[in-house]
Amino acid sequence: MKRVIPGLIMLFLTAFAAAQQKSPVDLQTIKVKAPFEMPAIRIPDFSKCKRLSIADFGAIQGNKERTTQALVKAIAQANKNGGGVVVVPKGEWLTAGIRLKSNVNLHLNKGAVLLFSEQPADYLPAVHSSWEGMECYNYAPLIYAYECKNIAITGEGELKAKMDIWKQWFARPKAHMESIKRLYNLAMAYTPVKERQMVNDSAHLRPQFIQFNRSENILVDGITITNSPFWTIHPYLAKNVVIRNVKVWAHGHNNDGIDPEMSQNVLIENCIFDQGDDAIAIKSGRNPEGWRLKIPSKNIVIRNNLVKNGHQLVALGTELSGGIENVFIDSCTVVDGAKLNHLIFIKTNERMGGYVKNIYASNIRAGKIDLGILGIETDVLYQWRTLVPTVERRLTPISDIHLDNLQASNVKFLSRILGQKEQPVKNVLLKNVNADTIQDKAHIQENVINFKN
Known part of the structure; x- marks a missing residue:
């Protein structure tokens, strides 16, 4: 018995010392x-x-x-x-x-x-x-x-x-374009990801x-x-995910600042963006990836951020096949002189499917914007339009977009919403959305149901 007790004590002390070295x-x-x-x-x-x-x-x-x-x-x-x-x-x-x-x-x-x-x-x-x-x-x-x-x-x-x-x-020479075309076809065929090896001399x-x-x-x-x-x-x-107090300067091709993709419970606050592309772009997979994984980007709050340059303050899409919902953009500023296309831009096409709903933006200030405060377009295909055909057609329901207290100095339009006849954009509410100078029409619309301003 006397031999057992010291052994137990030694075992306890060893375990205690190991626990003390841990840093939980x-x-x-x-x-x-x-x-x-x-x-x-x-x-x-x-x-x-x-x-x-x-x-x-x-x-x-x-x-x-x-x-x-x-x-x-x-x-x-x-x-x-x-x-x-x-x-x-x-x-x-x-x-x-x-x-x-x-x-x-x-x-x-x-x-x-x-x-x-x-x-x-x-x-x-x-x-x-x-x-x-x-x-x-x-x-x-x-x-x-x-x-x-x-x-x-x-x-x-x-x-x-x-x-x-x-x-x-x-640069995107022919060899690169052929590689992304190959990847697109592999994805559309639901080829196992392990077989989609994209590291080679030309991709x-x-x-x-x-x-x-x-x-x-x-x-x-x-x-x-x-x-x-x-x-x-x-x-x-x-x-x-919490991203805060971060400064980003990146002016190369596709240099978005933050891209939450198929991600949930996200807070982005007190950041400064100086970008060659979108400051924040919310995504959820392209075509079969979003359909296969079935995980939307959801519950995302973006607040108190400053944008010095970028294509959009916040873009939703084009890759949104898994869906995007519950996004709140609040108290952000775009400096006067920034090169910006929109404050909020929702973009999709006939190949994406997915959905966009419950998007809120409030208390945003901007200087001159090249296009407008809100843009919604449903035929954005970029290089994919001629690179590959539509394999499976799935439209994107877009609904319940709420903007309150957004102000810019100079825009072409306050909102431009280009829905599809088969799938109109629904329930868009703009309250106190204004610009000092509007160069074109205040609101441009195709296939929209229940628009309130």
Whole structure:
């Protein structure tokens, strides 16, 4: 008996010591007001977690290999600990791609710059990702999280992409167009995603900068992002996402700021966007992807953001085959002199299906807008119109759009709604939607039922 007790004590002390080394991640709950039932959003709280500097894991400024390996090791250790903050100290650190793990906060100190290599080979092997709403295996996003829980990217530092090669890939030559045509046909045939391998010498499907893929409880707070090969922040099939106090500058081709796609319970607030494309674009898969996965983008609140440039403040579509509902855009500002087409733009086509409903926008101010405050178009096909035929025709029901207290200085129109005869747009309410100067008609309409102004 005397021998058993010391053994039990030793076992207890070992377990206690292991527990003390763990750094569990707490969850914080955020309640968000919206004109629909908005679930509370859960995000990770790393305040009790151990901080792990990449310098202690062998990172060296200017040395891509050493810094990349240090990030891999520090992320693995934080995950093994049950939670941890991987710290990037002040200075410029050249790195290849980063793959996050659960219970990890990538934190950039003030003055820290993570500079991402422009070499495509640094983002291989290919990962389960997507291209313009179609799933495939492609170059890994520069920061990639797959099936993770409780993850964050925080701090006052900067994420920056070297653009030397990605800039060359902005062009869309015949070889690239043939590759996306092949992907479209694979998707329409419901070919297993594993067989949709898109990394080759000619596809040049650029990766997203940050993708949270099939992940939940996500926080992005405080960072600056400069440049992007493709979409900048892409929550994809994600749940419980807060993106706040983020500054994005990206003026390349397809450089949207944030693209929530088939994602739910999302808050985007206090961000600054200076974009080459839409500031925020809400999506839910292209054609069979949305029909197959059947997950709408839902319960999304966008508030207190500033747009300096972009095609739209908020776009919904064109990839919306899984549906979009319950979106609230409030108290946003577009600076005078910004290059903007619309404040709110809903766009789809006869191939998308899906639906759009319960969209609310209020208290938005803008200067001159090239087109108008609200645009709804149902025949937006871009390059796809002549690239591939319509395989399956599915129209998109659009209804219950509410705009209140939106003001611009100069527009061509307040609203332009181009519905389809077979599927008219329904229930559009505009209240206190005005512009100082209207160059064309205030309201342009085709196939709209129950429009109130």
